[in-house]
Structures are given as C-alpha cells and as structure tokens.
Amino acid sequence: MRTLAKLLLPFAFAGLAHAQSAPDGAPDALVKTVTLEVIDLIAKDKDIQSGNRAKLIGLIEEKVLPHFNFTAMTALAMGQSWNKATPEQKKSLAQEFRILLVRTYASALAAYSEQKFDFRPLRMKATDTDVTVNVRVLQPGAQPVPIDYSMEKTASGWKVYDVMVGGVSLVANYRTEFSTVVRDSGVDGLIKTLQTKNRAATPAAESK
Amino acid sequence: MLRSVLVAALVVMAGCATTGEGDPRDPLEPLNRKVFQFNDAVDAAVATPIATVYHDYVPGPLRSYARNFFANIGDVFIGLNNLLQGKPGDGLQDWARFVFNSTFGVFGINDVASDMGFEKHNEDFGQTFGRWGIGEGAYLVLPFLGPSTLRDGAGTAIDIYADPLTSVRPIPLRTGAYALRFTGARADLLDAGRLLEEAALDRYVFLRDAFLQRRRNLVYDGEPPREGRPRYEEDDEKPEKADKPAPEKPSTQ
Numbered sequence: 001m002r003t004l005a006k007l008l009l010p011f012a013f014a015g016l017a018h019a020q021s022a023p024d025g026a027p028d029a030l031v032k033t034v035t036l037e038v039i040d041l042i043a044k045d046k047d048i049q050s051g052n053r054a055k056l057i058g059l060i061e062e063k064v065l066p067h068f069n070f071t072a073m074t075a076l077a078m079g080q081s082w083n084k085a086t087p088e089q090k091k092s093l094a095q096e097f098r099i100l101l102v103r104t105y106a107s108a109l110a111a112y113s114e115q116k117f118d119f120r121p122l123r124m125k126a127t128d129t130d131v132t133v134n135v136r137v138l139q140p141g142a143q144p145v146p147i148d149y150s151m152e153k154t155a156s157g158w159k160v161y162d163v164m165v166g167g168v169s170l171v172a173n174y175r176t177e178f179s180t181v182v183r184d185s186g187v188d189g190l191i192k193t194l195q196t197k198n199r200a201a202t203p204a205a206e207s208k
Numbered sequence: 209m210l211r212s213v214l215v216a217a218l219v220v221m222a223g224c225a226t227t228g229e230g231d232p233r234d235p236l237e238p239l240n241r242k243v244f245q246f247n248d249a250v251d252a253a254v255a256t257p258i259a260t261v262y263h264d265y266v267p268g269p270l271r272s273y274a275r276n277f278f279a280n281i282g283d284v285f286i287g288l289n290n291l292l293q294g295k296p297g298d299g300l301q302d303w304a305r306f307v308f309n310s311t312f313g314v315f316g317i318n319d320v321a322s323d324m325g326f327e328k329h330n331e332d333f334g335q336t337f338g339r340w341g342i343g344e345g346a347y348l349v350l351p352f353l354g355p356s357t358l359r360d361g362a363g364t365a366i367d368i369y370a371d372p373l374t375s376v377r378p379i380p381l382r383t384g385a386y387a388l389r390f391t392g393a394r395a396d397l398l399d400a401g402r403l404l405e406e407a408a409l410d411r412y413v414f415l416r417d418a419f420l421q422r423r424r425n426l427v428y429d430g431e432p433p434r435e436g437r438p439r440y441e442e443d444d445e446k447p448e449k450a451d452k453p454a455p456e457k458p459s460t461q
Binding site: 100103104107108111138140141142143144146166167168169172173174175176177180181193194197 | 231272275276279280319322327328329330399402403406407408409410413414417418421422424425426430432
C-alpha cells in the first residue's frame, strides 16, 4: 500500500520542464529550472494554495506543457493502434489525452507538501538526442522516489515524451487501457471514452 | 495469521478459476475484479473515513513520528532481505539506520539516518524471490491487502510472519500497533487515491499495470533493462537525426 503512495503522489512533479531561458540548454538543467520555478510560483500563489484549480491548470499550461510532446506521448500510449487512426482522430486523441494528463498533474501538484528534490547530473554526449533525466524526491522515513523524464531533442528544443515515477511509465501505463478500449469499440470509442472522462472530471468550479 | 490463511485460500482458488481473453499476466481477472470491488467497498466504508480523521485531526509532526517509528522497525527485515539478495553493503546500511534511528532518533521516531546520508531502501521477501529469478506469476488482488502476484503473495506471507509487530504482547497493544500503522499508511495514500480516480479510465487496469511496473522496477532496484523508444508516424516533433557522425569517437556499433 505504501508503494502506491510513492508511486502516485509524485506525479506532482511529472512534467515540470520549461525552457524559457535556454531552448538549447542541457535537458537536466531545463528540468531543474522549471521544477524549481513552478514549485516557487505555487508556493507564492495564495489562490492556488487555497485550491484554485483553474489557476493551477493555467500555470501548468504556461510553464510546463510547452516542453511536452503530446503527440509522441499519445502515439506511445496507443502503440499499434496509432497507425490505424486517421489524422483527425490522432488530433482528437492527443488533445483529450493532454487534458487528462494536465488534470492529473494539477491534482498531484495540489498535494505537494514541501518535499525536497535531488537533481541528478546527467551524463550525456553532445551528440545524444534521447536522454533520461533523473530527479529524486526525498522524504523522511521513506525511500526517495525517482522521477525519470525521457526526453528527446527536437528542432524546438528538448521535449519530454514519457515520465516514469518510481519506475512506472505513465505512457506504458495507459497502453493496456487504450488498447482494450480500441479493441472493443475502435479508435472513435477511445476518443469518446476520453471525452466522457474529461467532462466528468470537470468540477463545476473549474469550468470557465 | 488470518491474512496468511487468506493468501493460501486465494492461491488454491487461483487453480480453479477459468480464464477468458484478456491480459496474459492476469488470467484471474474476473475473480480479481470481485476482490478489488470488495476491497474498494471496505476501504470506502471503513479505512478512508478513519484515515481522513487521522489525517485531519492528528498534527503532522505526530503522524510523522508514527510513520518513522514503523519505518524504523521495517529496516531490520529490509536489511535481511538485502543480505539475502547478495547486497551486504546495503544490508549493513539498513541495520546502521536502525541503530542510529533507534538511539539518536529516539526509538525511531526521527529519521536521523537519512539526514546522515544513509538512505532508506525498499525491500521485501517478494523482491528477494524476484532477485533469485522467480517469476511473478499471475496477478492477484488479495482481500484487504490489494494488488499482488503469486510470487509477491508468498513473499507477503513471509513478511507478515516475520513482522516484529506479530510478537508484540499483550495482544491489545499489538492490535493497537497494527491499527495505527495501517491508519497512517492509508492516510498517506489519501492523495494518491484521488489521483488514481483522476488519472484512470479503468481503475482496476491502471492500478494493476502500475503495480506490475513498480514491482519490476523494485526487483531491479530501480534499474531494469531499458527498452528503446518505439516510433510511430506523425510525432509532432521530428527528432533530429541521431545517426550524425560523432565528432570525436567513431560509433562502436
């Protein structure tokens, strides 16, 4: 049971990557800068502290999301089914998956309570285009929780395409769920399922 | 004791259940889902309300003392498991943690060892079996205990048998200790439970897959063999070519 806590809570930090200052900077520096920036912004923001989810989501949209490759994440989570989808379907899938992940981040960040970070230096060659950046979340009385960002160098800077928390890959974890729905009700069925899920998860206070 | 009987009963039931189409790692899915529902119902009716009260009314520092106290007791068998897995350095570190935390940490209520740089480990008999090369076997949802596998269920039976709390007397004190440990653990999971609700399309599947990934990672102490990134068409960001000639060394592949 404790395993689960370690597993899920730190989704909070899953995906804090922002390259405002250095689009070509080292990926590990990027993760560090953005993590600290976001944590700092949240700590200073009274609205977010008192549970303003819309504002928290806005913060994630602005600071974190630019550094994610959502189409790649969706493709990886879809596995073989991705190639069966039409371009429009792919677009809707990526859009809905993005909403789902952002909500999850928001909930996780809201649960953040002053854990300490240990940013591990990355050993990489200048020619590497696919790296894993390791961060560890330290908490007393428990094993540190590793968060690994799988990042890929693209024309517009380093982008995250998967996040592993305590060894659990977010993308891989959706693979079974997605493939089951696609098998039973097709790609459109999956889009519909995601839409329903996203609407249901919208608390009244959050709708614009 | 009751728990080990339940574990044994389930292992027997595992032999009789029928399999349908589904995940090959989870041939007992229909049965597992029933136990999952049962656990959910118990959790919603009993565990969550108690844990919520504990979380809301017991001050943070007190909860932290309790958490550290039980974590410290756990280090004894974490150390043993590290020795059994052929990692004497880690095992000795676990026991050093126990010594420091039990003394300077005042019966373990403060985790001074972590501050001294002795990191806590996560080991149990299920992981030891995995380290020895025993496969995980079918996925199992154990009544009250939650996600497990055949291998980890057997490990959990030994964990429970070896648990130092088992030998605490008088019995009411032991029961109280169990209750406190469980309540604290559940309270620490309240946020995680909400998160699971948020993230999963099907909580059963999401939790199962996360559990199996997590256990695999733990058996390898955080360094399982890494799989490459599969490619699919139309990633919105095309990666830069990885096969550019390296400036200094020629590629070894």
